[in-house]
Amino acid sequence: MNLNLTTALARFLIFPGLLFAVPAAWFLLWVERKAVALMQGRIGPPFMQPFFDFVKLLGKDTPPRVGAAGMLMKLWPLIAVSAAAGAVGLLPVLPSSGGFEGDLILLLALLELPSMCIIAAGFSSRSIFGEIGSAREAVLSVAYNVVFLLAIVSIAASQHTFRLEALAQLPASPLRWLGVLAILVCLPAKLHLNPFSLPNAEQEIYSGPMTEYAGPELAMWELSHGLEWVAATGLVATLAAPHVGLVWLAVLLFLALSFAVVLLLSVVAAATARLAIDTTVRFYWQVTLIFAVLAVSSALFMRLLS
Amino acid sequence: MNILAMLWNNLRGGSRTMLFPERPKVTKGFRGLVRFDPALCTGCAICKMRCTARAIDFKSGKGTFTWSYDPGQCTFCGRCVDGCKSHALSQDAECPPVYVTIGALKTAYTVARKPAPKPASASPAVKPAPGGTA
Numbered sequence: 001m002n003l004n005l006t007t008a009l010a011r012f013l014i015f016p017g018l019l020f021a022v023p024a025a026w027f028l029l030w031v032e033r034k035a036v037a038l039m040q041g042r043i044g045p046p047f048m049q050p051f052f053d054f055v056k057l058l059g060k061d062t063p064p065r066v067g068a069a070g071m072l073m074k075l076w077p078l079i080a081v082s083a084a085a086g087a088v089g090l091l092p093v094l095p096s097s098g099g100f101e102g103d104l105i106l107l108l109a110l111l112e113l114p115s116m117c118i119i120a121a122g123f124s125s126r127s128i129f130g131e132i133g134s135a136r137e138a139v140l141s142v143a144y145n146v147v148f149l150l151a152i153v154s155i156a157a158s159q160h161t162f163r164l165e166a167l168a169q170l171p172a173s174p175l176r177w178l179g180v181l182a183i184l185v186c187l188p189a190k191l192h193l194n195p196f197s198l199p200n201a202e203q204e205i206y207s208g209p210m211t212e213y214a215g216p217e218l219a220m221w222e223l224s225h226g227l228e229w230v231a232a233t234g235l236v237a238t239l240a241a242p243h244v245g246l247v248w249l250a251v252l253l254f255l256a257l258s259f260a261v262v263l264l265l266s267v268v269a270a271a272t273a274r275l276a277i278d279t280t281v282r283f284y285w286q287v288t289l290i291f292a293v294l295a296v297s298s299a300l301f302m303r304l305l306s
Numbered sequence: 307m308n309i310l311a312m313l314w315n316n317l318r319g320g321s322r323t324m325l326f327p328e329r330p331k332v333t334k335g336f337r338g339l340v341r342f343d344p345a346l347c348t349g350c351a352i353c354k355m356r357c358t359a360r361a362i363d364f365k366s367g368k369g370t371f372t373w374s375y376d377p378g379q380c381t382f383c384g385r386c387v388d389g390c391k392s393h394a395l396s397q398d399a400e401c402p403p404v405y406v407t408i409g410a411l412k413t414a415y416t417v418a419r420k421p422a423p424k425p426a427s428a429s430p431a432v433k434p435a436p437g438g439t440a
Contacts, residue, residue, distance in 0.1 A: 037321075038317050038321070039313040039316050039317055041316040041319065041320075041321055041322040041323075042321055042322070042323050043321045043323045267310075267313065271309045271310060271313055272309075
C-alpha cells in the first residue's frame, strides 16, 4: 500500500502522529524523570507533571523579540516540533500502514532537524551560554551522527530497501542487532542525556541554547524534545520488534519496546556523570566507529552473498 | 559496577526525600542559628565586621549598644562565632525553623555597656529591645 494524502495526514495528525505522540511524549518524559528520581532515592514528579509544565509555560509571557533574529528565535522551536512530529508520523507502527520508498531517509532528516534548530536557536539568541551550548551540540552531532547514520544505512543497504515498513517486516539478522546496538549508543547524545548531556549542561551553562527561551517558545522546545524521545525510541522499537500481523499486538509491542528503551536510557543517565566534550567526541569517533565499520562491512558482505 | 548496585538499592529502598514536618538529623558541629548571650558580650562589634552576609548589625547608643541578627540573611558560616573573643556567640546544632513571614526570626538585644576597666562587680542590665523578637 502506498501513502496517499489521507493516510499521510491521518498518520501525521492521529496515529502515530500528533494525537498519539504528544501524550506519549509527556509520558516518556515522565517515565525518564521518575525512573532517574527513584534510582537516586528521590520521590520524582507526579504523573501529570510534564503536562502541567507545558500548560504553565504556555500561560507565561515571552520577552519581546525584535528584528530578524527575534523572528528566527520564534521560528526555530516551531520547526523543531513539526519535524519531530513528522518523524513520529513516519514510524511504521501498524502493519501495512503505508509508506514509500525512501521514507527512512526522510525520517533520518526529520530526526536531525530538531538538533539543527537547537544549534541555530542558540546562536540566534546571542547569549554566551546559548552559543557555547550550540557549539557543543554541533560538535556532538557531527560525532554521533557518523555512527548513527552508518548504522541505519548499513541495516537498510543489507536488506536492499530504504522503506521503513519493509525493513520492519524483514526477519531480524545479526547485522540488524548490531545496528540497533549502535543506534542505542547514539541515543543519549541525541536526547541530551548523561553522559552526553553537554549541550544543556545545566550546572555549567544553564540550559545552553535554551537559556534565552521562556514561555510558549520554551514549551515548544519541551514538546519537541518529548517528540524526539518518541521518534528515537520508536525507531529502535520499529527495528527491534519482531513482525506481527495483529494490529493491537503490534501497537502493544511498539509501546513496550519504547518503554524498555526509555528505562534503559534512564539507567544509563542515572549511572553516569557528564563527560567533557573532548572525551565525548573521542568516544564516538573511536569506539563506536568500530560498530559502524563492522556494520557496513558486514552489510556489503551480506549483499555480495545474496 | 558499584554504581549499578547503588541505583538498585535506591530503587528498592524507596525515596529518602523528607516531607515537611520531618527534619533531617544533623551531624556534630552542625552550624545553625546564631545565639547571643548578652551577659558575656563586651560590645566589641568584631562579629559585625566579620559578617560578610551583613546578617549581624551593631549600633552604639548612649551607655548601651544594640546587637541585632537577621537569620534570613545569615549564611551560617560561623565566622562571627569563631571571632568572638568573649564567647558570647554560639550556634544551634539543629536546622533553623521554617517560617512564613519575612523577618520572623530577627532578634535584637539592647545591652548596657559594662564599665570599662573597673572590677566587674556591677552586673549588666539586660533587656531585650522593644519588639525585639518580632
